[in-house]
Amino acid sequence: MSAPHVRQEPGAVTRRPSPVDRFVDACRRHPVIVDSVLAVLVALIGIALARSAYSPRAQWDASTVVAVVAAAPIALRRRYPMPAAIVTAVVAVIAMQAVGIRGLELPALVMGYSAVAYGPRWAGPLTLGVMLLGGLLPLTGGMLTDPSVLAVILLVAGLFGACTWLAGSLRRAQRRVVEQLQDKARLLEEGRRREVRLELLAERSRISREVHDVVAHSLSGIIAQADGGQYAATRDPQRAVEVLAGIATTGREALGDVRGLLTMLRDTAPVDDAEDTSRPQPGTDDVPALVAQVHAGGLPVELEVTGAPRALASGAGLTAYRVVQESLTNVIKHAGADAVTHVALHWAPDELTVRIRDEGARGPRPTPPAGGHGLTGMRERAALHGGSVETGPHPDGGFVVRLRLPLTPGK
Numbered sequence: 001m002s003a004p005h006v007r008q009e010p011g012a013v014t015r016r017p018s019p020v021d022r023f024v025d026a027c028r029r030h031p032v033i034v035d036s037v038l039a040v041l042v043a044l045i046g047i048a049l050a051r052s053a054y055s056p057r058a059q060w061d062a063s064t065v066v067a068v069v070a071a072a073p074i075a076l077r078r079r080y081p082m083p084a085a086i087v088t089a090v091v092a093v094i095a096m097q098a099v100g101i102r103g104l105e106l107p108a109l110v111m112g113y114s115a116v117a118y119g120p121r122w123a124g125p126l127t128l129g130v131m132l133l134g135g136l137l138p139l140t141g142g143m144l145t146d147p148s149v150l151a152v153i154l155l156v157a158g159l160f161g162a163c164t165w166l167a168g169s170l171r172r173a174q175r176r177v178v179e180q181l182q183d184k185a186r187l188l189e190e191g192r193r194r195e196v197r198l199e200l201l202a203e204r205s206r207i208s209r210e211v212h213d214v215v216a217h218s219l220s221g222i223i224a225q226a227d228g229g230q231y232a233a234t235r236d237p238q239r240a241v242e243v244l245a246g247i248a249t250t251g252r253e254a255l256g257d258v259r260g261l262l263t264m265l266r267d268t269a270p271v272d273d274a275e276d277t278s279r280p281q282p283g284t285d286d287v288p289a290l291v292a293q294v295h296a297g298g299l300p301v302e303l304e305v306t307g308a309p310r311a312l313a314s315g316a317g318l319t320a321y322r323v324v325q326e327s328l329t330n331v332i333k334h335a336g337a338d339a340v341t342h343v344a345l346h347w348a349p350d351e352l353t354v355r356i357r358d359e360g361a362r363g364p365r366p367t368p369p370a371g372g373h374g375l376t377g378m379r380e381r382a383a384l385h386g387g388s389v390e391t392g393p394h395p396d397g398g399f400v401v402r403l404r405l406p407l408t409p410g411k
Helices: 019-029 031-050 057-076 081-099 105-118 123-142 147-233 237-265 284-296 314-335 374-384
Strands: 301-306 341-347 351-358 388-393 399-406
Touching: 019 031, 031 057, 031 105, 057 081, 057 105, 081 105, 081 123, 105 123, 105 147, 123 147, 147 237, 237 284, 284 301, 284 314, 284 341, 314 341, 314 351, 314 374, 314 399, 374 388, 374 399
Parallel strands: 301 341
Antiparallel strands: 341 351, 351 399, 388 399
16 A cells, blocks of 8 residues: 655655654653663662662672662653652662661652652652651661751752652643643544534535425426426417426426536535525525416416515525425425415515415325425524524415514615
């Protein structure tokens, strides 16, 4: 399998990681190996100090074992900081008090720092107390009685403890900042993926509504005209020719609408409907032509417009048009092509009300296809523009659909 091609900007220079960068990255990915190497180095230093001129030669073997045992927990200082620090502290106390071995200060400092940096919050005060206790151990048994020497030992132990605590606290704060940044980056990435998913779902829903409205309306009109053409063909051949011409016109318009929807799915198509100037979307100005087309197909429908029409945004105008289109389609599917229907557009100063009402079926009701989503699509369209759709049976018979769209003042 070939490596994926990475697109680079012209003139961009790719910086190859240096050996130091690769080494640092490997150390971050394998902390246990790094800590094991550190444990070996600390053990070697402890052995060298224990075998120095300050330690009797007879204790070399014992000091070697103690130095190795005290430094071994360093390999687990990040994974198990508190148990490893306790083991090192216990070994150092036993070695200093029971055997009299010195030179274990370095593993004690390393584990004290690790306990503060990687352990719980209470590890800081505990580490400081252990450092002070380690400084007082040589004073047990009357070994030192000079107050000035005692003060110096306590001062040095306190400084070592404070420095260890401070270094570990700084490392702990740095780790918390890095973890917070990682969590923030993860949340931002999840939020970005969620936004992309929502955008895709919204786009799928929008395209589904468009396809449903265009195809369902066109096919319903063709079916209604075809049914009327069959009846007219036996009595009025000229009327049958007109019906066939209407079917052809409706089919061509539906084909053009479907091609427009397919164009929006291509990579080169504009993302927003408002940017697609090659094929303008229908609006409220196209409702009279829509009603006339449906009336020509055989549905007895009439249009009433009250108030002063105003310019609408393309999305709101398309919503009004699609609601009328879907409602007329539903009349043909559920009440039949002979149901008297009334379409009314009322323009108020702050609201456009679209009302579609049929008077019910005059003959046997047709059997509509199951699984329609027309009413849901109407409500979704209206909600996108701050409007609402109310549907239900009319008290005098039939069915009514009422759309309310708010109008922005000044438009």
